[in-house]
Amino acid sequence: MSNSRQTSGILLAIAPELVVIILRELDLSMLIRCKRVCTDLKRIIDDSVALQYKIELAVAGMEDGPPSSIDLAERLRRLQNYTKAWRDMAFSPSENIRFDGHYWELYGGVLATSAGDSTLIFNKLPGHARGIKSRQWRIEEVGFPIRDFKMDPSQDLLVMLDFPEQ
Incomplete structure (x- = not known):
């Protein structure tokens, strides 16, 4: 019996739930290699929401976020919808x-535009696959003509530039 068959045979002798716990510790390349070892391992990986979520995250170049009330199956579904929308540009x-x-x-999912000389309009862009609703707010009449501005919504930061007359 070959070495890989002995290893997969020993691994498959334990409960599939334990195999999934073990496989969750692998990086993406090792997880993909395990899918090629035998059809039983491939089936366990393909049937595991946790392992599919891990694979989909890696393929999308993303990392799992903080703990959430959204269960893993729903996060996987949203991630698949998100990647499909980007793939199909739909x-x-x-x-x-x-x-x-x-x-x-445009930064951090917020589009800010000027309106007149001293008003800014902010639009939080929706992310239907991620459950993000659109939202709009304004900063009216800041007291000087805005010549340019930069923002970082993740830091709640807005910098506005004015060039005072000399």
């Missing part, structure tokens, strides 16, 4: 945002 539904100002900034 985002649904779409929203149009009017923009008549001079300046705009």
Whole structure:
């Protein structure tokens, strides 16, 4: 009997739930190799929501977020919808945002646009696959003409530039 058959035979002698716990510790390349060892291991990996989620995250270049009330099967479904939308370039539904100002900034899923000289409009872009709802808010009349601005929503940071007259 070959060495890989002996190893897979010993591994498959334990409960599939324990095999999944062991396989969750592997990196993506080792997990994919395990799928090629035998049909039983492939079936265990393919049938495990936890292992499929791990594979899909790695393929998408993402990391798992903090603990959530959303169960693993739902997170996997959302991740698959998200990657399918990017693969097919088919985002649904779409929203149009009017923009008549001079300046705009897109960062961290927030589109900010100028309106007039001293007002900014912020649009949180929806992420239907990720359960993110759209939202809009404004900063009205900041007290000076905005010449440019930068933002980082993750830090709750907004920097506005004014060039005072000399």
